[in-house]
Amino acid sequence: MLRELGLPNVEALFDDIPEKVRVKGLPIPAGRGEQDVVHHITAILRKNRGGDVMPTFLGGGLYDHFVPASVRAITSRSEFYTAYTPYQAELSQGILQALFEYQSLIAELTGLDVANTSMYDGSTALGEAALMAHRLNGRKEILVPRSMHWERRQVLTSYLHGAGMRIRDIPWEEKTGLLNLSALRLGVTPDTAAVYFENPGFFGPFEDRVDEIRAAAGEALLIVGANPLALAVTKAPGDYGADIVVGEGQPLGNAVNFGGPLLGIFACRAEHVRKAPGRIIGLTKDAKGHRAFCMTLVTREQHIRREKAMSNICTNQTLMAVAAVAYAAVLGGNGLRRVAAENVHRARRLMAAINRVPGFAAPLFDGYHFNEFVVRSTRDYGEISRSLLDQGVHGGLSLTKAFPELGQSALFATTEVHTDEDQDRLVKALEALTR
Amino acid sequence: MKFRQAYYAEPLLFEKAGAPNGGVPDCPLPPRLRRELLDLPNLPEPEVVRHFTRLSQMNFGIDSGFYPLGSCTMKFNPKFTEEIARLPEVARTHPHQEESTVQGHLQVLYELQEMLRLIAGMDAVTLQPAAGAQGEFTGLLLAKAYLEARGEHRTQVVLPDTAHGTNFATAGMLGFEVVEVPSRDGRVDGDALRHAVGPQTLAFMITNPNTLGLFERDILGIATTVHQAGALLYYDGANFNAILGRTSPGAMGFDIVHFNLHKTFTTPHGGGGPGAGPVAVKRHLEPYLPVPVVAKVEGTYRLDYDRPKSIGKVRAWYGNYGLLLRAYGYILAQGADGLAAVTDRAVLNANYLKTKVERLLPVPFDGPRMHEFVASGSPLQARGLRTMDLAKRLMDFGHHPPTVYFPHLVEEAIMIEPTETEAKETMDGFAADLEAILGEPDHVLKNAPHHAAVARVDEVQAAREPILSWRMKRRKPETS
Numbered sequence: 070m071l072r073e074l075g076l077p078n079v080e081a082l083f084d085d086i087p088e089k090v091r092v093k094g095l096p097i098p099a100g101r102g103e104q105d106v107v108h109h110i111t112a113i114l115r116k117n118r119g120g121d122v123m124p125t126f127l128g129g130g131l132y133d134h135f136v137p138a139s140v141r142a143i144t145s146r147s148e149f150y151t152a153y154t155p156y157q158a159e160l161s162q163g164i165l166q167a168l169f170e171y172q173s174l175i176a177e178l179t180g181l182d183v184a185n186t187s188m189y190d191g192s193t194a195l196g197e198a199a200l201m202a203h204r205l206n207g208r209k210e211i212l213v214p215r216s217m218h219w220e221r222r223q224v225l226t227s228y229l230h231g232a233g234m235r236i237r238d239i240p241w242e243e244k245t246g247l248l249n250l251s252a253l254r255l256g257v258t259p260d261t262a263a264v265y266f267e268n269p270g271f272f273g274p275f276e277d278r279v280d281e282i283r284a285a286a287g288e289a290l291l292i293v294g295a296n297p298l299a300l301a302v303t304k305a306p307g308d309y310g311a312d313i314v315v316g317e318g319q320p321l322g323n324a325v326n327f328g329g330p331l332l333g334i335f336a337c338r339a340e341h342v343r344k345a346p347g348r349i350i351g352l353t354k355d356a357k358g359h360r361a362f363c364m365t366l367v368t369r370e371q372h373i374r375r376e377k378a379m380s381n382i383c384t385n386q387t388l389m390a391v392a393a394v395a396y397a398a399v400l401g402g403n404g405l406r407r408v409a410a411e412n413v414h415r416a417r418r419l420m421a422a423i424n425r426v427p428g429f430a431a432p433l434f435d436g437y438h439f440n441e442f443v444v445r446s447t448r449d450y451g452e453i454s455r456s457l458l459d460q461g462v463h464g465g466l467s468l469t470k471a472f473p474e475l476g477q478s479a480l481f482a483t484t485e486v487h488t489d490e491d492q493d494r495l496v497k498a499l500e501a502l503t504r
Numbered sequence: 505m506k507f508r509q510a511y512y513a514e515p516l517l518f519e520k521a522g523a524p525n526g527g528v529p530d531c532p533l534p535p536r537l538r539r540e541l542l543d544l545p546n547l548p549e550p551e552v553v554r555h556f557t558r559l560s561q562m563n564f565g566i567d568s569g570f571y572p573l574g575s576c577t578m579k580f581n582p583k584f585t586e587e588i589a590r591l592p593e594v595a596r597t598h599p600h601q602e603e604s605t606v607q608g609h610l611q612v613l614y615e616l617q618e619m620l621r622l623i624a625g626m627d628a629v630t631l632q633p634a635a636g637a638q639g640e641f642t643g644l645l646l647a648k649a650y651l652e653a654r655g656e657h658r659t660q661v662v663l664p665d666t667a668h669g670t671n672f673a674t675a676g677m678l679g680f681e682v683v684e685v686p687s688r689d690g691r692v693d694g695d696a697l698r699h700a701v702g703p704q705t706l707a708f709m710i711t712n713p714n715t716l717g718l719f720e721r722d723i724l725g726i727a728t729t730v731h732q733a734g735a736l737l738y739y740d741g742a743n744f745n746a747i748l749g750r751t752s753p754g755a756m757g758f759d760i761v762h763f764n765l766h767k768t769f770t771t772p773h774g775g776g777g778p779g780a781g782p783v784a785v786k787r788h789l790e791p792y793l794p795v796p797v798v799a800k801v802e803g804t805y806r807l808d809y810d811r812p813k814s815i816g817k818v819r820a821w822y823g824n825y826g827l828l829l830r831a832y833g834y835i836l837a838q839g840a841d842g843l844a845a846v847t848d849r850a851v852l853n854a855n856y857l858k859t860k861v862e863r864l865l866p867v868p869f870d871g872p873r874m875h876e877f878v879a880s881g882s883p884l885q886a887r888g889l890r891t892m893d894l895a896k897r898l899m900d901f902g903h904h905p906p907t908v909y910f911p912h913l914v915e916e917a918i919m920i921e922p923t924e925t926e927a928k929e930t931m932d933g934f935a936a937d938l939e940a941i942l943g944e945p946d947h948v949l950k951n952a953p954h955h956a957a958v959a960r961v962d963e964v965q966a967a968r969e970p971i972l973s974w975r976m977k978r979r980k981p982e983t984s
Contacts, residue, residue: 070856070928079848082855082872083750085719090755095748096622100839103584110588110833116608119597127598130820139549141590143556150586151565153576154776156907158963159956160509160899163563164775167556170517173974177543183972187777189634192820200677223817227645231679275537302531304539317820327609328599328821329634330778342970348776352977353966355958356951359513365966371637372669372910376676383670384635384766384781388774391556398517398552402544403526410531417532437533458602466600 120325124491125463126419128441128482129271130191130218130317131325134298134408135486136396140322143395150388154348158363159355165362168350168387171394178300179314179336180307185347187386188333191317192221195294196228197335197346197380198313199263202290203232204344204379208262210234212289214248216241216271219471234262246272246434246443254285261286263313267294268306272443272480274436275303283310297321297334297393299439301402301409313337322396323389332389342366346380411485412440415492419483422496427503433478441482443468443475450477453502460498506937507569507902510561511957517555518974522546562957563775564904570930572857574876574907574919575668575715577745577767579926582837585830586772594829599821603806610805613798613822616832617782623835623843624741624761625754626784630793631823636742638818639762639781640674640709642794645815646760646785647707647736648678649792653813656734658706664692666715666911668742680706687913690716690869694725701733711740712747712756715911715919717854717873719746727757736760736789744768745923746851746874749844759786769831780827794818849924850875853931857922860935864942868914876921878914887946891916894941896960897952901937 071078101109119125120133127133144150148163155161155168168186175184188194199211211229213222215238226236239256240249247270257264264286268276276282283291292313293306298320300306306314318332319325337345343366351365371378397405416438423431423444432442446453450467457464465481472478483492523546528538547555565571571578588594597606617629633639644661651658661675662683675682683705685696692710701708708730713719720726730737739758745768753761765771766779773779785793795814796807807822838846851874858867858877865879881891895905895918907919922931941949953959971977 070852074852074855074859079852082851082874085721085872085874086747086751087721087724089724090751090757092625092749092752092755095840095843097619097835097840097843100837100842103582103837106833106837107584107588109836110612110829111591113608113611114588114591114593116611117593117597118605119593119601121592121596125596125598125601127600129600131598131600133596133598137549139553142553143560145586145590146557146560146563147567148560148563148565149775150772151567151581152563152775153571153573153578153773156573157564157895157899157905158961159896159953159958160564160904161562162957163559163561166514166516166562167559168775169973172972173516173518173977174544176973176975182976189638189778190820193634193638193818218820220817220820224819227641227816227818230645230648231677233679275533277534277536300539301542302529302533302539303537324595325598326595327597327606327825329819329824330826331820331824339970339972339976342972349970349972351966352971353962355962356960357958359958361958361961363961363963363966365963365970365972367967370669371673375669375672376682378669378673378676381637381641381670381673381677382635383637384764384773384779385777386634386774387776388772388778391775394517395552395556397544398547398555399549401522401546402542403523403529403546405544406526406529406531406542410529413531413533437537454602458605463598463601463605 123461123463124487124494126465126481126483126495127463129466129480132320132440132482132484133325133486134320134484136322136324137399139399140392140395144388144392149391155364158361162362165350167391167394169352169362171390172350174394174397175334175336178297180305181314181336182339183342183345184336185345185349187390188335188347189386190331190333191315192224194315194333194335195221196225198292198315199225199229199234200232201313201344201346202263203234205290205341206262208260210237210260211262212237212239212253212256212264214239214241214266214270216246217267218271245274245436246270247274247276248282250278250281250285253282257285257287257289261289263290263292265292265294269296269299269439272434273432273438273441274434275439279309296439298409301405318389318393321393323392330386330389332386332393343369344379345369347382347385408485415483415485415487416440416442419492422492423499426496426499429499440484441480443478444481445476445478448477450479456502457498460501462495462498505955507900508955509957512558514555514558516974517545520545520547569902569904570926570934571904572906572920572922573904574921575742577921577923579770579923581770581772582834585833588833589826589830594826607805610798612829612832614800614805616828617798619835620763620782621784624784625752626761627787628790628793629782629784630797631782631828632794632818633781633783634819634824635777635779636762636764636781637670637674639783640670642783642818643738643760643762644674644678644707646789646792649815650789651706658704660704661706662700662708664710666913667709668740671709671740690718691720692726694722697726698729701730701735703734705733705735707736707738709738709740711743713743713874716869716878717876718869719874723756742767743875746847748847750847759789765827765831769834771827771830778824778827780824846924853922853924853926857920857931857935861920861938864939876919878911879918879920880914881916881918889946889949891918893949893952897941897949899953900955903934903937
């Protein structure tokens with residue numbers, strides 16, 4: 070090739086780089102063979118102790134669910150995972166159809182007509198939802214539950230900078246941990262862009278006053294944060310007045326992956342779609358009249374609209390969306406509902422068992438729970454957590470620092486991956502602490 | 505016929521006949537919470553696997569063929585990193601686990617931070633951003649926090665006209681006014697830049713080499729101009745694969761850099777994502793990095809949240825770990841020598857293919873390119889054809905089309921990036937096919953593709969009457 074270019078060596082191709090900015094090679098170690106690198110990394114990975122070697126009762130947005138092997142087989146098709154964004158529709162019908170089916174799945178679960186193909190995670194989906202509310206009504210404040218995950222709130226804060234938006238906290242009802250309705254009614258003003266609440270709430274119980282919340286929000290948009298697996302057995306937010314539904318899509322066929330890659334779910338009403346962020350796939354025809362799919366409404370996006378785009382997102386979490394729809398397809402609607410129901414049963418069993426352990430109260434908040442609940446203890450939770458680890462169990466997520474008013478408390482999650490033995494191991498470990 | 509993509513008249517999952525809905529399962533929730541109907545299909549598992557296998561065969565990845573999508577760096581994704589990232593040790597580790605139980609993962613993150621920092625010639629790294637655009641978002645937040653701490657409230661972001669769309673969108677999303685600087689001969693016009701920057705300028709964002717594949721020779725002059733205005737210089741790392749071991753953002757005077765690990769460090773693009781967009785900064789910006797930063801204290805890895813000046817978080821937890829791990833494996837395997845060879849070969853391949861293409865189509869601007877080049881399909885216009893027709897016809901020969909209509913500076917742009925993992929024979933074949941296509945009758949191009957799964961897709965119709973889900977489709981039956 071050099072001969073073809075009439076060059077003695079490759080150096081000449083770099084003549085445009087001024088001498089002053091040149092570096093002499095890279096200050097990292099030399100390369101190693103594949104076998105060596107695989108050996109090295111697997112040795113490092115063995116230093117971890119995750120849900121694969123001991124039961125984990127951590128949740129807080131991500132949950133250790135069982136993922137059928139077929140889901141991984143599907144996402145391991147290299148025609149999918151080594152492709153990029155389907156800019157060229159004719160060559161990309163496969164992923165386009167899969168994403169249309171993903172959008173359809175999310176639409177069915179949320180009760181809204183439109184879903185995009187993904188945001189980065191549940192927290193950035195919320196940030197984007199707040200910005201979309203502002204685009205729709207020009208208002209500047211978003212009302213959120215004080216009882217939301219602190220990291221999700223931090224991400225939301227980052228997303229609001231540019232629009233000059235503010236967050237206002239709504240306290241929780243002491244008994245249920247859900248939005249305090251009278252505080253919400255007082256909080257809504259003509260500058261409220263949106264009211265956000267989570268269902269189930271961060272502390273575990275489902276929200277059963279959705280009509281009251283919708284009424285309190287008035288002309289503000291209603292953004293609901295949902296667990297998509299819970300939606301298999303609970304009412305669709307679109308049916309109780311949600312304008313936008315966001316959520317962490319990981320429970321649908323994706324692994325927790327030490328926090329990423331995840332799947333940001335974003336759904337909205339059809340009449341708002343032109344203000345929505347992210348890629349959206351539409352159904353159309355090809356020149357011969359056959360059904361075909363393509364990216365659509367692209368004038369919302371960065372590569373066309375530039376600084377007036379609805380969002381800067383380009384690369385998203387497409388493969389996780391494929392995993393989600395593959396998971397729902399492998400389980401089927403009935404299977405998805407069975408798994409969701411099983412989560413409700415598992416949580417009830419574990420709550421009752423923990424509540425029987427002296428010095429522990431579970432659930433701390435009243436209401437119907439999905440797969441997560443708050444446990445309060447009379448002892449320092451940090452100490453409890455360390456002791457649980459020694460006994461081969463990952464305990465719940467400590468809430469003590471973020472919500473000191475809850476005392477020594479932690480959020481415990483349980484799913485269909487936990488056998489009775491797994492749950493009993495946790496309970497026995499807690500009992501051992503009281504002795 | 506050189507290529508024929510599979511086609512199945514594959515119904516939507518929702519249109520397939522399956523088992524009936526089983527009604528409400530045994531679930532102890534009261535009627536006011538409970539959903540009565542979930543309208544999702546119930547299909548046998550083998551049928552589901554076949555469905556998605558057929559769909560995959562109607563899709564084109566790097567493993568399927570040449571994918572010279574300019575700016576996107578579509579190169580071979582190593583299989584060993586894929587295997588590692590799918591291990592249960594990775595998949596089933598929860599990010600809220602106690603630090604003592606994730607020392608291995610934290611070691612990976614810490615060492616990756618270090619290696620990226622050294623490769624970029626910078627001082628500190630955050631791995632949190634989920635993609636390049638989120639890296640830009642993080643970078644501008646860092647610049648804003650840093651300057652505001654000095655009492656400066658700057659309102660403008662300056663961009664060259666060759667910049668990626670995400671640069672504009674990120675600035676807009678953060679409420680900054682965008683000032684566009686025109687190019688002269690394909691590079692930043694220094695005089696125009698001097699006029700554009702001032703006390704209102706937060707940052708100048710630039711990729712080097714730029715999207716035309718040209719190295720900004722006056723990068724030091726640009727850095728001086730920007731810094732003299734008190735603004736920060738931002739490196740869009742989309743084209744980092746062109747400079748490994750030759751120069752670095754640190755050496756060029758940049759304050760902030762984002763990496764696209766799915767480009768230069770070849771984590772798979774996933775059909776559109778996930779990616780990873782770590783950000784590196786110089787010392788003065790380090791206190792503002794998102795929390796947590798991974799630290800090493802007396803041989804133990806820790807998540808450091810105690811950073812009072814931090815901008816906070818841009819996404820949950822620590823980043824797209826599965827992708828960070830793949831990039832870590834790739835960098836270890838390549839090493840200093842391998843990464844330098846990546847750049848040499850990527851640049852050689854681009855220049856080799858350019859000499860072949862420029863015999864067929866104009867390639868504006870003189871001199872060697874770095875990792876990519878931009879040709880123009882404008883001669884086709886005399887035949888009533890456009891670049892898009894040529895792009896679609898390339899599919900029939902088994903090539904994914906290059907990026908088209910970007911950068912805007914070049915009329916009817918065709919942006920070609922072969923990458924270092926392509927063989928000479930592949931590029932020769934592409935050039936030969938391009939030549940053959942240019943000699944074909946107009947209607948062959950106009951009606952292309954002929955051998956992709958479907959014929960030309962009607963994107964106008966899709967946008968005019970959007971059908972975006974099965975829910976919408978059910979209400980609006982197809983007419984034919």
